[in-house]
Amino acid sequence: MKNRYLEADLIIVGGGSAGCLAAIRALELKPDLKVVIFEKGDIQYSGSIARGMDALNIVAIPNFTTPELYVEAVSMGCGGILDAPASYVMAKRSFELLKKLEGWGVYFPVDKAGQYRTLQYHAKGRFLTAMEEPNLKTMISRLALEKGAVAVNRVMGLELLMDSGRVAGVVGLNVRSGELVVCRANAVILAAGGTARFTLPNSGYLYGTFDYPGNTGDGYVMAYKAGASLTGMEFSRRTLLIKDANMPLLAITVTRGGRVMDIFDNIIMENECHSLSRMEEAFAQGRGPLRIKLSHLKPEVIEEIEHILFTTERPVQERFFKGRGVDFRKSDIELWPTECQLCGGHGMAGVVVNEKAETTVPGLYAAGDVAAVPKQHLTGAFVFGEVAAERAVEFIASNEPVKLDQDRIKAVEARCNRLADTSGREIDVRDFEYKVRRLIGDYVV
Numbered sequence: 081m082k083n084r085y086l087e088a089d090l091i092i093v094g095g096g097s098a099g100c101l102a103a104i105r106a107l108e109l110k111p112d113l114k115v116v117i118f119e120k121g122d123i124q125y126s127g128s129i130a131r132g133m134d135a136l137n138i139v140a141i142p143n144f145t146t147p148e149l150y151v152e153a154v155s156m157g158c159g160g161i162l163d164a165p166a167s168y169v170m171a172k173r174s175f176e177l178l179k180k181l182e183g184w185g186v187y188f189p190v191d192k193a194g195q196y197r198t199l200q201y202h203a204k205g206r207f208l209t210a211m212e213e214p215n216l217k218t219m220i221s222r223l224a225l226e227k228g229a230v231a232v233n234r235v236m237g238l239e240l241l242m243d244s245g246r247v248a249g250v251v252g253l254n255v256r257s258g259e260l261v262v263c264r265a266n267a268v269i270l271a272a273g274g275t276a277r278f279t280l281p282n283s284g285y286l287y288g289t290f291d292y293p294g295n296t297g298d299g300y301v302m303a304y305k306a307g308a309s310l311t312g313m314e315f316s317r318r319t320l321l322i323k324d325a326n327m328p329l330l331a332i333t334v335t336r337g338g339r340v341m342d343i344f345d346n347i348i349m350e351n352e353c354h355s356l357s358r359m360e361e362a363f364a365q366g367r368g369p370l371r372i373k374l375s376h377l378k379p380e381v382i383e384e385i386e387h388i389l390f391t392t393e394r395p396v397q398e399r400f401f402k403g404r405g406v407d408f409r410k411s412d413i414e415l416w417p418t419e420c421q422l423c424g425g426h427g428m429a430g431v432v433v434n435e436k437a438e439t440t441v442p443g444l445y446a447a448g449d450v451a452a453v454p455k456q457h458l459t460g461a462f463v464f465g466e467v468a469a470e471r472a473v474e475f476i477a478s479n480e481p482v483k484l485d486q487d488r489i490k491a492v493e494a495r496c497n498r499l500a501d502t503s504g505r506e507i508d509v510r511d512f513e514y515k516v517r518r519l520i521g522d523y524v525v
């Protein structure tokens with residue numbers, strides 16, 4: 081099969097939260113810029129916010145909280161292991177980001193006095209700001225395309241190309257046809273998310289992971305092979321999630337008064353969400369199964385929780401709980417420890433970046449869960465998507481165009497052909513993945 085060749089000023093690997101915001105920002109700054117996005121899935125629905133989202137977890141609202149207080153709070157959450165400038169820049173730009181999203185039609189509820197709804201998520205300060213937007217992903221992907229970005233769906237970035245020590249483009253693989261897609265570009269933004277499929281989920285379903293299962297750590301590998309520094313890879317992250325469903329609900333329920341209880345009815349967490357290690361401890365001490373109790377809450381609070389859970393993030397939860405006969409007014413929600421993930425969004429692992437989203441390789445930027453800005457969540461993906469685009473646009477304007485390294489392309493091609501030829505080693509790809517993830521779970525994390 082012949083390779084497909086594309087030309088761009090800027091290529092973005094991953095069309096999720098960070099990738100879409102990067103494309104939008106680059107084209108706001110320079111509408112005639114050629115921006116290509118390699119997206120492994122379909123940009124309309126891919127990534128951690130496949131549908132909607134219920135909160136921007138970090139917003140420093142002026143006259144209410146400060147970026148300085150946020151840095152203090154996140155530093156406590158990371159045991160002090162933090163490059164503060166990036167977290168500071170994110171918090172400083174977070175309110176401007178909220179206003180921009182509002183301008184696009186994203187709904188942030190306010191009370192009668194016009195104050196945004198904030199909840200206690202961090203050890204200090206109320207930074208989590210409620211948002212109700214069931215169509216967030218389709219909105220941002222549509223905006224990126226309307227501004228002129230070219231999304232190449234079903235193409236998985238495999239390897240970065242280099243030219244005289246700087247990045248020069250990406251070789252990708254069409255996961256449906258097997259075609260290699262080569263894109264020459266003067267700057268690259270890695271926005272391929274974290275690693276959802278790292279160990280096995282407790283449910284036993286290979287792809288039933290908390291994070292988007294298309295996120296398989298490819299960004300880390302590409303950066304590493306190109307010589308970029310990585311950090312915090314030992315901080316794999318494991319949480320207790322809804323047993324068998326692995327879906328988000330801890331922040332939504334506990335910040336609204338839900339209680340995490342152990343088997344002896346001791347309250348482990350209530351009204352705050354920063355003591356995840358206490359849950360792990362309780363489970364390890366044999367005080368599990370843990371569960372979330374909501375039945376003590378006022379009916380209108382339970383209704384609010386149901387509304388968020390069943391409409392915004394993963395609407396399938398409604399059917400899941402109904403099928404199990406779980407009514408939050410009477411029954412608790414069972415939690416169970418499940419798969420480990422690697423992630424800069426909720427965790428602390430990833431590609432080393434500074435507050436300008438620059439990696440250690442010239443012309444290469446990283447934003448979102450692939451980048452090591454600890455616990456940056458969606459705010460970080462959006463803010464650093466924008467920051468990376470701003471720096472990339474400057475870099476492109478002040479550097480000569482790059483050349484393609486045909487030898488490298490041939491080497492990638494040869495490797496793909498070798499891996500595609502399974503004769504003599506007919507192991508089902510799912511079996512292979514199962515075994516690798518089991519090994520990681522048993523011996524690595």
Ligand SMILES: Cc1cc2nc3c(=O)[nH]c(=O)nc-3n(C[C@H](O)[C@H](O)[C@H](O)COP(=O)(O)OP(=O)(O)OC[C@H]3O[C@@H](n4cnc5c(N)ncnc54)[C@H](O)[C@@H]3O)c2cc1C
Nearest residue numbers: 094096097098120126127128137237273298425448449458
């Ligand atoms: C279930 C869940 C709930 C969350 N809730 C909240 C919340 O309420 N508030 C909050 O602030 N944060 C929340 N977060 C965190 C937040 O959503 C993420 O931090 C953020 O969306 C990450 O953005 P990203 O662009 O790095 O990754 P993603 O949005 O996941 O995008 C990565 C993209 O890269 C693509 N990709 C992967 N590999 C390749 C490759 N090799 N080539 C091409 N494309 C590739 C994927 O298909 C995907 O589209 C939540 C996360 C999850 C998983």
